[in-house]
Amino acid sequence: MSAAPPFDDLILAVARHRDRAAFDALYRHFAPKIEAYVLRLGSDRSVAEELVQDVMLTLWLRAETFDPVQASAATWVFTIVRNRRIDRIRREARPAPDPHDPAMATLPPPSPEEEAQVALDGRFVRDAMKKLSPEQTEALRLSYYEDKSHSEIAEERRIPLGTVKTRLRAALAQLRRSVKETA
The missing domain is CATH 1.10.10.10 (Winged helix-like DNA-binding domain superfamily/Winged helix DNA-binding domain)
Known part of the structure; x- marks a missing residue:
């Protein structure tokens, strides 16, 4: 069996030991790639930067859920990116409530x-x-x-x-x- 790719090992080091050097290496590798990917999909730079921070924080907090048998490090990270981007689009797509909407009116007291x-x-x-x-x-x-x-x-x-x-x-x-x- 071949050795695990280095990024897999870095995520596992973060998961097992909260290894800051491993996280730094992951950040340096994945942050620019995540930002470029999100920009290519049409997001503006501030949204891309926010998603980078959100994804990397998720990587730090949830590294123990990474399973190198199921996916490579890149696949796992970009699945998080995809899910966070979808969450953001859904959140932004929700219309603000219209206070003049008849459905928002209070009902009169019952007779x-x-x-x-x-x-x-x-x-x-x-x-x-x-x-x-x-x-x-x-x-x-x-x-x-x-x-x-x-x-x-x-x-x-x-x-x-x-x-x-x-x-x-x-x-x-x-x-x-x-x-x-x-x-």
Whole structure:
């Protein structure tokens, strides 16, 4: 088997020993290449310089995640460059909120009739939930009220993912039947 390329060794030295000399050598090699690459892609110099700093800081902080079996040093570094550039483009593409947008307007307070209907609906939902098994109720609570993914629920409760999905599906079917019964 051939020896690892020198840049691979330098990243590993940063990962294992926080070797500043190795990082300096990496910086001197990769910083100009990163900047030139980002400039070629159409970014201005200040953006390119910021990305160089961001990527090199990431290299310093995350060097232990580098695996020379999966990629060369250059591939790993330029994957970071690509991802950081995409993140920046996405961040810049987000429009600023328009305070005059009708969707941003505050809603008027509910009328007494609307408040009564909300209370009635709440009572209906609580009554329908009482018909569920404790496991189904818990699955609904974790999924919809605590916003946990099915995988998170399965891991947290130490049950198979399929069981979580079955409980949720059965609970929703029971709630649907309850809605039809009262309609």
